[in-house]
Amino acid sequence: xxxxxPPPTHTPQPTGRRKRSRYTRGQRWFIRILLLLLLGAxxxxxxxxxxxxxMGDAGDLTALADGNGVYLIVGSDSRENLPDDLGGxxxxxxxxxxxxxxxAQVAEGRRQLLSIPRDxxxxxxxxxxxxxxxxxxxxxxxLLVDAVADATGIRANHYLEVEFGGFAGIVxxxxxxxxxxxxxxxxxxxxxxxxxxxxxxxxATALAYARSRSYEELKDGSWVAQGGGDIARAARQxxxxxxxxxxxxxVSGLVRSPWVLGAVGSHxxxxxxxxxxxxxxxxWSMRSAGETDSVTLPVSGLEEGGVSxxxxxxxxxxxVLDAFSARRRLPAP
Numbered sequence: 488x489x490x491x492x493p494p495p496t497h498t499p500q501p502t503g504r505r506k507r508s509r510y511t512r513g514q515r516w517f518i519r520i521l522l523l524l525l526l527g528a529x530x531x532x533x534x535x536x537x538x539x540x541x542m543g544d545a546g547d548l549t550a551l552a553d554g555n556g557v558y559l560i561v562g563s564d565s566r567e568n569l570p571d572d573l574g575g576x577x578x579x580x581x582x583x584x585x586x587x588x589x590x591a592q593v594a595e596g597r598r599q600l601l602s603i604p605r606d607x608x609x610x611x612x613x614x615x616x617x618x619x620x621x622x623x624x625x626x627x628x629x630l631l632v633d634a635v636a637d638a639t640g641i642r643a644n645h646y647l648e649v650e651f652g653g654f655a656g657i658v659x660x661x662x663x664x665x666x667x668x669x670x671x672x673x674x675x676x677x678x679x680x681x682x683x684x685x686x687x688x689x690x691a692t693a694l695a696y697a698r699s700r701s702y703e704e705l706k707d708g709s710w711v712a713q714g715g716g717d718i719a720r721a722a723r724q725x726x727x728x729x730x731x732x733x734x735x736x737x738v739s740g741l742v743r744s745p746w747v748l749g750a751v752g753s754h755x756x757x758x759x760x761x762x763x764x765x766x767x768x769x770x771w772s773m774r775s776a777g778e779t780d781s782v783t784l785p786v787s788g789l790e791e792g793g794v795s796x797x798x799x800x801x802x803x804x805x806x807v808l809d810a811f812s813a814r815r816r817l818p819a820p
Contacts, residue, residue, distance in 0.1 A: 545628045545646055545648060545756050545757060546628075546758070546759060547759050548628055548629055548632060548646055548758045549629060550628075550630075550636070550642070551632055551642070551643055551644055551646060552643065553644070555644050555645065555765070556592050556644055557590060557592045557642075557644050558590070558591045558592065558644070558646075558647055558769070559588070559590060559635060559643035559645070559647070560587070560588075560589040560728070561585050561588055561589075561628070561631065561646070561647065561648040561649075562585070562586050562587030562648075562649055562650070562651070562724070563586060563648060563649070563650045563651075585619070585622070585623040586605060586620065586698075587602075587697075587721075587724050588602065588603040588604075588620065589601065589602050589603070589721075589725065590603065590635070590639070590641055590643065590811065591728075591773075592811070592814070593769070593772045593776050594811075594814035594815075595815075596776055596777050597776055597777070597778045597779065597816065598729070598773045598776040598779045599779075599780040599781075599814075600725045600728065600729065600779070601782060601811055602724065602725060602782070602784065603619060603635060603638065603784055604619075604717050604718070604721065604783065604784060604797045605619060605620035605717065606618045606619075606620070606717060606795065606796055606797045607619040607638055607784070607786065607797050607799075608791075608797065609634050610637070611625060611626070611630065611634060612630065612633070613625075614626075618796065619631075619635070622634035628758075632646060638799075639784070639808050640808055640812065641808065641811060645758055645760070646758040646761075647755060647756070647757050647761070648755070648756040649754055649755055651694060652754070653754020654690070654693075654694055654697070654754070655689075655690030655691055655693065655694045656690060657754060658688075658689065658690035658693045658731065659689055659690040662734075663687040663689050663693075664688060664693055664727070664730040664731055664734050665685055665686070665688075665730060666681075666685070666686055666688055666693070666726070666727070666730065667685045667686075668681050668683050668685075668686060669683065669704070670704035670705050670706055671683050671704065672704050673705075674699040674700070674701050674703065676701050677696075677698045677699045677700070678691070678695045679692065679696055679699050681696075683705075693727050696723055696727065697724045698720075699723065700720060702715075702719065702720075702723075718786075721783045722781070722783065726781075729779060732770055732773045732774060733774055780816060782819070783820065784799065784807060784808070785799070785800040785803035785807060785820075786798060786800050786804070787800040803818070806818050
């Protein structure tokens with residue numbers, strides 16, 4: 488008796504089709520990257536809002552002029568918040584004075600920085616004859632804005648202030664700035680000590696360089712004092728300020744923007760009409776400018792009543808101030 492071989496058993500196959508994505512692999516990656524960028528932008532915006540909230544408010548400065556073009560940038564000599572490696576380098580002076588006074592603007596594609604020597608002789612309301620940096624100590628930002636306007640004929644639209652420690656903190660948040668030293672340099676009082684060449688310096692070194700009053704260079708085996716007083720010192724301050732603005736708006740600066748925003752928010756004081764968005768726009772304009780005019784108001788020395796002052800050196804001072812006011816190229820120093 489024979490039996491037929493049973494038919495093979497077949498596993499039933501699904502009749503439905505696999506659902507296909509409406510996006511290609513490349514499109515899916517693009518969407519993921521876009522979402523990450525949006526999340527990063529949202530986080531950065533949140534940090535900007537927080538930093539703006541943290542930024543010190545100099546109040547409603549009635550002495551400022553309407554508009555947005557001219558900034559008065561002030562570095563106060565407060566000893567608070569100094570980096571540990573600079574502690575004691577600048578003495579134990581109590582209170583604050585305006586150690587750095589710079590008028591800044593972008594004009595016709597040029598960044599213009601005009602230093603006002605801190606020993607410039609002025610007449611301060613209710614305080615008589617004094618040096619311009621004393622205006623801050625006597626009457627705060629409003630009196631300083633007035634004093635600068637009286638001395639130069641230029642009334643700023645915005646006010647920015649940073650103390651020593653904040654200055655160093657911003658440089659450190661940027662990961663340092665590049666400064667070029669043609670010779671090894673030092674200043675035993677400010678703590679500066681650098682080798683020759685292009686150096687990436689930290690906040691403490693940048694501050695020591697900008698604050699140096701006894702700047703020396705090693706030439707032919709000997710340390711040589713460079714002199715120049717506050718004029719040379721102001722030039723170093725403008726150099727550091729230019730590098731800070733350049734680094735802050737560079738690719739690496741943008742990558743570090745969360746730390747930079749935190750440093751700016753913690754250490755910067757501004758007039759009540761200025762926020763970080765406006766400030767960032769100005770910083771970008773400064774970086775985009777093709778050339779830099781960087782000068783100190785021309786001055787000469789004056790001894791009066793046993794006090795050493797600086798006074799405007801005419802006609803050179805008027806030429807510089809007229810050019811700045813008219814947004815023309817500033818005469819070379």
